[in-house]
Amino acid sequence: MIVMKFGGTSVGSKERFEQVYGLIERARQRSAPPLVVVSAMSGVTNALIESANLAVRRDLEGALNQIEMVRNKHIDAVKGLLSKEKADLLLADLNGHLAELESVLRGINYLGELSKRSIDAVSSVGELLSSRVLAEYATARGMQVTWLDARKLVITDDNFGKANPDWKEIEKRAAQIAELSKKGSTVITQGFIGSTADGVTTTLGRGGSDYSASILGVAAGAKCIEIWTDVDGMMTADPRIVKNALPISEASFQEASELAYFGAKVLHPLTIKPAVEKDIPVKVLNTMRPESEGTLIQSKPSAVFDKDGKARSVCAIASKKNITALFISSPRMLMAHGFLAKVFNVFDKNKTPIDLIATSEVSVSLTVDSTENLEAIREDLKELGELQVLHNTAIVTVVGRQFRERSGIAGEVFSALKDVNILVISGGASEINLSFLVMAEDSDRAVQQLHAHFFDD
Numbered sequence: 001m002i003v004m005k006f007g008g009t010s011v012g013s014k015e016r017f018e019q020v021y022g023l024i025e026r027a028r029q030r031s032a033p034p035l036v037v038v039s040a041m042s043g044v045t046n047a048l049i050e051s052a053n054l055a056v057r058r059d060l061e062g063a064l065n066q067i068e069m070v071r072n073k074h075i076d077a078v079k080g081l082l083s084k085e086k087a088d089l090l091l092a093d094l095n096g097h098l099a100e101l102e103s104v105l106r107g108i109n110y111l112g113e114l115s116k117r118s119i120d121a122v123s124s125v126g127e128l129l130s131s132r133v134l135a136e137y138a139t140a141r142g143m144q145v146t147w148l149d150a151r152k153l154v155i156t157d158d159n160f161g162k163a164n165p166d167w168k169e170i171e172k173r174a175a176q177i178a179e180l181s182k183k184g185s186t187v188i189t190q191g192f193i194g195s196t197a198d199g200v201t202t203t204l205g206r207g208g209s210d211y212s213a214s215i216l217g218v219a220a221g222a223k224c225i226e227i228w229t230d231v232d233g234m235m236t237a238d239p240r241i242v243k244n245a246l247p248i249s250e251a252s253f254q255e256a257s258e259l260a261y262f263g264a265k266v267l268h269p270l271t272i273k274p275a276v277e278k279d280i281p282v283k284v285l286n287t288m289r290p291e292s293e294g295t296l297i298q299s300k301p302s303a304v305f306d307k308d309g310k311a312r313s314v315c316a317i318a319s320k321k322n323i324t325a326l327f328i329s330s331p332r333m334l335m336a337h338g339f340l341a342k343v344f345n346v347f348d349k350n351k352t353p354i355d356l357i358a359t360s361e362v363s364v365s366l367t368v369d370s371t372e373n374l375e376a377i378r379e380d381l382k383e384l385g386e387l388q389v390l391h392n393t394a395i396v397t398v399v400g401r402q403f404r405e406r407s408g409i410a411g412e413v414f415s416a417l418k419d420v421n422i423l424v425i426s427g428g429a430s431e432i433n434l435s436f437l438v439m440a441e442d443s444d445r446a447v448q449q450l451h452a453h454f455f456d457d
Contacts, residue, residue, distance in 0.1 A: 021141060034181070051066035093132060250301035322369060327364075347368075
C-alpha cells in the first residue's frame with residue numbers, strides 16, 4: 001500500500017478532481033488500493049480563516065459571505081462531477097458541515113473572542129468538504145471507497161494550531177487502513193486535521209496535510225508516501241526567484257528536511273521526520289504533469305554529477321524571509337558558564353523555536369520566524385544584556401553533501417556573494433548546511449548569484 005497526498009491545487013476544481021481520480025485508478029492497477037489524503041480545495045482554508053477574523057471583528061455579514069463563497073466553490077465542483085440526484089445528496093451533507101460552521105462563527109461574533117481552539121474548528125472544515133467530494137465522485141465512477149474521518153484517526157494533544165500526534169493511539173487506529181486496502185477498498189481521508197482524545201478538533205499547522213500523510217503512512221505500514229502537488233518535485237532553487245532552476249531527481253532525507261525547513265515550500269518541514277524513522281521513501285510529484293519524474297527522497301540517494309563528471313556537493317539553494325534577528329551583548333558572557341542556557345530558557349519559556357545561532361565571547365546572534373511572543377522575549381532578554389532587534393531579514397541556505405570533507409565550499413559561497421552584506425553566518429553544526437542572514441531585499445539576489453555559481457554549467 002502507498003499513500004497519495006493531494007494538495008489544494010490538485011483538488012482545486014472539477015477538472016482537478018477528475019485528474020486525481022485517474023491517478024488513484026492508475027495506482028490501484030499497479031498495486032494494492034492506496035490511502036488517499038486530501039487537502040482543502042485551493043483558497044478555501046484562507047477563506048475560512050478570514051471568516052473567523054471577520055466574525056471576531058463583529059462583521060458577521062462579511063464572515064458569512066466568505067462561507068457562501070466556499071459553498072459555491074464546492075457546488076460548482078459537485079454539479080460537474082455527479083448526477084443531479086447524487087449531487088443533491090452530497091450537497092445536503094456538505095451544507096450540514098457549513099451550518100455547523102456558521103453556528104461557530106455566530107458564537108465568535110457574539111463573544112468577540114477568537115481562541116486557537118475556535119480557529120481549528122473553523123479551518124478544519126475545508127478538508128472535510130473536499131474529501132467527501134472526492135470520495136463520492138470515486139464511488140460514482142465505480143471505485144470501492146471508504147471515507148474515514150481523520151479526527152478519528154489522528155489523535156493529538158491539545159496544542160491547538162500546531163498539535164502533536166499521539167503515536168501510540170494513531171498506530172492502534174490506523175491498523176484498519178491496511179485491512180481495508182487488503183479488502184480492495186481505497187481509503188480517502190483528510191490531511192491537516194485531527195482531534196484530542198476527547199474528540200475536540202485540532203490542526204497540525206498550516207501546510208500540515210503533508211505531515212498527516214507521513215503520520216498515517218508510517219502508522220499504517222505504507223511502502224511509499226507520494227506528495228502530489230503543482231510543481232515537478234523539489235528544485236535547485238525557487239523557480240519564482242531563479243527562472244532556470246533545475247529539478248532534483250533524488251535527495252536524502254536530511255537534504256529534503258533542511259530545504260523544507262529553510263524555505264522550499266514543496267514540502268511541510270515536518271513531513272520527512274516520521275518517514276526517516278521507518279526508512280519509507282517519499283516521492284514529490286506533479287498532479288498536472290504525472291509523467292514528470294518528480295523527486296525521490298530516500299536514505300541513500302544516487303550521486304549527481306556535473307558536466308565534468310564530478311559529483312556535485314551542493315544540492316540546492318533555499319531562502320526563508322520574514323525573519324527577525326536578535327543580537328544580545330553582555331560582558332557577563334566572558335568566560336562564564338550558563339549564559340547560553342539562560343538565553344535558551346527565555347525562548348523555551350515563550351515557546352518560540354530558534355532558526356540560526358552564532359556566538360562570540362560577549363555576544364549571541366540568533367533568528368526566529370515567529371514574532372508572536374516577541375515582546376515577552378524582548379523583556380526577558382533585556383535582563384541578560386543589551387538587546388538589538390532587526391526585522392525584515394532573510395535566511396539563505398546552501399544545502400549539499402559532505403561539506404566537511406570538501407575544502408573550499410565556504411570560500412566559493414562567499415566569493416559568489418562578495419557584493420551582498422552578510423549579517424550572521426551559521427555553519428559547522430551540519431555537514432550538509434551552510435546558512436547565513438541577509439536583509440530581505442538582498443535575499444533573492446543572493447539566491448540567484450549562488451545558483452549561477454553552482455549550477456549554471
